[in-house]
Amino acid sequence: MPMRLHFTPDDLLASRFAISPLWETQEAVRTLRRPDRHGYHPRWLRRIEATGQPLDLAPIWLLMPHRGHSPDWLGPPPIGPAASFAEEIAAVRAADPDAARAEMLTALGHTPGAADTALGRALLADPARAVRDVADLLERAWQVLVEPDWPRLRALLEADVAHHSRRLADIGLGALLGELDRRMVWANTTLTVAFHGEHERQLDGRGLVLMPSVFSWPDVIGGHDPPWQPTLVYPVRGIGGLWSGDPAAPERGRAALARLLGANRAAVLAALDESASTTALAQRLGLAPSSVSAHLIALRDAGLLTARRYGHRVLYERTPLGMALLSGGE
Incomplete structure (x- = not known):
């Protein structure tokens, strides 16, 4: 209602x-x-x-x-x-x-x-x-x-x-x-x-x-x-990036994620300190938009991201599970 x-x-x-x-x-x-x-x-x-x-x-x-x-x-x-x-x-x-x-x-x-x-x-x-x-x-x-x-x-x-x-x-x-x-x-x-x-x-x-x-x-x-x-x-x-305080924690988290998810998919998750579109992430990471799109869909389907429409764009951001996975339990 x-x-x-x-x-x-x-x-x-x-x-x-x-x-x-x-x-x-x-x-x-x-x-x-x-x-x-x-x-x-x-x-x-x-x-x-x-x-x-x-x-x-x-x-x-x-x-x-x-x-x-x-x-x-x-x-x-x-x-x-x-x-x-x-x-x-x-x-x-x-x-x-x-x-x-x-x-x-x-x-x-x-x-x-x-x-x-x-x-x-x-x-x-x-x-x-x-x-x-x-x-x-x-x-x-x-x-x-x-x-x-x-x-x-x-x-x-x-x-x-x-x-x-x-x-x-x-x-x-x-x-x-x-x-x-x-x-x-x-x-x-x-x-x-x-x-x-x-x-x-x-x-x-x-x-x-x-x-x-x-x-x-x-x-x-x-x-x-x-x-x-x-x-x-x-x-x-x-x-998503608010409570990161230990400088070493993000690097440990990215290394663990790369082993678990693959380097590019881990990089996509790590890049979402704030919500972003497929195009913005592709430019930020130097990857093809089609590749980033596939990674985002996989991460969303795994419960690590949510997607929401923002004007004419779709923006992605981490879920609590995605935040926890990136922090590596820190």
């Missing part, structure tokens, strides 16, 4: 890109409870485990139903295109307690029995304290889970925004929206997103915040009800 976002000419002018360290913190917390996301972040998970710093994330997790509404005040739209965590957490701390309680009640209602637990009752009984405590916990989660890696995360997110900004200049916002992810389709001033649940949204001139995300990967997430500016979070480009 889809989510449909209906644009006016004013919405096309008011839409913008943004990067949010607060959002990445919130989604990093969620990812710890989402095994389906773990394959995209193995080095990060090992770093978190190695720190041994205890974090009681239960209050935040309780407000994060697997399916359903999470409170908007936990992750309001970024103030600007690249707001700092300090600026964003200040907005969380400024949440109105009555509005926060209403949103918490909705969120808890999406997890059967959550509102009747001791923790759920405590959150609802004193929403002003709940806002303070959850904000403090989010700040601690930022310090432990995200801040040590923020320079590399921010670089990847900024590269994504730069890439899509260039595409925006070439083809306009309507066409760009259809390119951000294969689950998005733009037609007749309406953006339709493959989504869980049926959602209709008139943007009414407020525009749309477009936000790439690392820890939301591979999900597309729509959010924020009035008075917040509507936001659409999409998977960042280039996640």
Whole structure:
């Protein structure tokens, strides 16, 4: 069932890109409870485990139903295109307690029995304290889970925004929206997103915040009800090479892959640090496009790559299995 976002000419002018360290913190917390996301972040998970710093994330997790509404005040739209965590957490701390309680009640209602637990009752009984405590916990989660890696995360997110900004200049916002992810389709001033649940949204001139995300990967997430500016979070480009840190690991991985798959097929897999087309890979590797195409199909059929249409091109990127195979278990 889809989510449909209906644009006016004013919405096309008011839409913008943004990067949010607060959002990445919130989604990093969620990812710890989402095994389906773990394959995209193995080095990060090992770093978190190695720190041994205890974090009681239960209050935040309780407000994060697997399916359903999470409170908007936990992750309001970024103030600007690249707001700092300090600026964003200040907005969380400024949440109105009555509005926060209403949103918490909705969120808890999406997890059967959550509102009747001791923790759920405590959150609802004193929403002003709940806002303070959850904000403090989010700040601690930022310090432990995200801040040590923020320079590399921010670089990847900024590269994504730069890439899509260039595409925006070439083809306009309507066409760009259809390119951000294969689950998005733009037609007749309406953006339709493959989504869980049926959602209709008139943007009414407020525009749309477009936000790439690392820890939301591979999900597309729509959010924020009035008075917040509507936001659409999409998977960042280039996640395949994000967590490579040991300079020797890629070479070890390529050598092992060459023995397993053959040199050219291993080279194709290794070259996909970010998504790329057959033509781009052929030029990069100095191979015939027909040969690269055959390797890509074989790698895709083996579950090591996925393919998605991006405008008139088909782009390939590694799956978690492909990432793990390339890293050689590092």
